[in-house]
Amino acid sequence: GAGVSQSPSNKVTEKGKDVELRCDPISGHTALYWYRQSLGQGLEFLIYFQGNSAPDKSGLPSDRFSAERTGGSVSTLTIQRTQQEDSAVYLCASSSRTGDNYGYTFGSGTRLTVV
Amino acid sequence: AQSVTQLGSHVSVSEGALVLLRCNYSSSVPPYLFWYVQYPNQGLQLLLKYTSAATLVKGINGFEAEFKKSETSFHLTKPSAHMSDAAEYFCAVGTTGGGNKLTFGTGTQLKVEL
Numbered sequence: 001g002a003g004v005s006q007s008p009s010n011k012v013t014e015k016g017k018d019v020e021l022r023c024d025p026i027s028g029h030t031a032l033y034w035y036r037q038s039l040g041q042g043l044e045f046l047i048y049f050q051g052n053s054a055p056d057k058s059g060l061p062s063d064r065f066s067a068e069r070t071g072g073s074v075s076t077l078t079i080q081r082t083q084q085e086d087s088a089v090y091l092c093a094s095s096s097r098t099g100d101n102y103g104y105t106f107g108s109g110t111r112l113t114v115v
Numbered sequence: 116a117q118s119v120t121q122l123g124s125h126v127s128v129s130e131g132a133l134v135l136l137r138c139n140y141s142s143s144v145p146p147y148l149f150w151y152v153q154y155p156n157q158g159l160q161l162l163l164k165y166t167s168a169a170t171l172v173k174g175i176n177g178f179e180a181e182f183k184k185s186e187t188s189f190h191l192t193k194p195s196a197h198m199s200d201a202a203e204y205f206c207a208v209g210t211t212g213g214g215n216k217l218t219f220g221t222g223t224q225l226k227v228e229l
Contacts, residue, residue, distance in 0.1 A: 004158070033216070042205065042221035043159075056216065091158055103149055104217065106158035 004107035025094030038088040121220035134193040138206030148189040149207040
């Protein structure tokens with residue numbers, strides 16, 4: 001696609017429910033990243049996928065968070081048993097190369113509200 | 116390890132005045148540096164990037180930034196602010212071998228007043 005697409009744009013869920021957030025990166029981009037942006041905070045790195053390599057999960061805040069990337073393209077971030085502190089904007093980005101730091105292209109984000 | 120500090124979470128300027136947003140970084144290896152802008156309810160958009168070529172980098176919308184190794188700084192400037200520049204600005208640092216994983220600052224909200 002022309003840009004990074006994220007869905008849904010907004011999600012309201014009850015505490016304790018599971019949610020899935022979707023990211024469709026730019027076609028041909030081999031690297032995909034998930035970040036979390038909480039109110040008044042910077043961007044917190046969550047997870048990074050590069051091609052067929054094992055993902056870098058070092059930023060996932062707890063084992064309730066997981067992500068997968070199917071076929072080297074679409075990625076799904078899953079949050080199980082959501083808590084109120086999970087409320088944030090979840091941003092996905094993709095990049096055409098790694099190691100050269102070409103910069104990211106971001107999606108518009110999914111605003112998650114846990115009530 | 117790498118980190119970014121943005122001084123001033125809120126900056127207010129008059130339309131037509133100089134914009135200066137400060138960013139200092141910490142990195143044990145030569146860094147790559149970026150500025151992103153975020154308009155309300157949108158994702159982040161790349162303004163400019165430093166990747167070890169010229170130290171003065173020009174970006175979109177009339178913004179530029181200068182890499183100063185001795186000061187570990189990468190401040191963002193624009194000679195004349197426009198109302199449409201009102202947004203949140205994020206500085207980010209990455210390094211070679213870091214898998215292109217960027218570390219972001221906490222952001223600076225720019226307000227432009229008439």
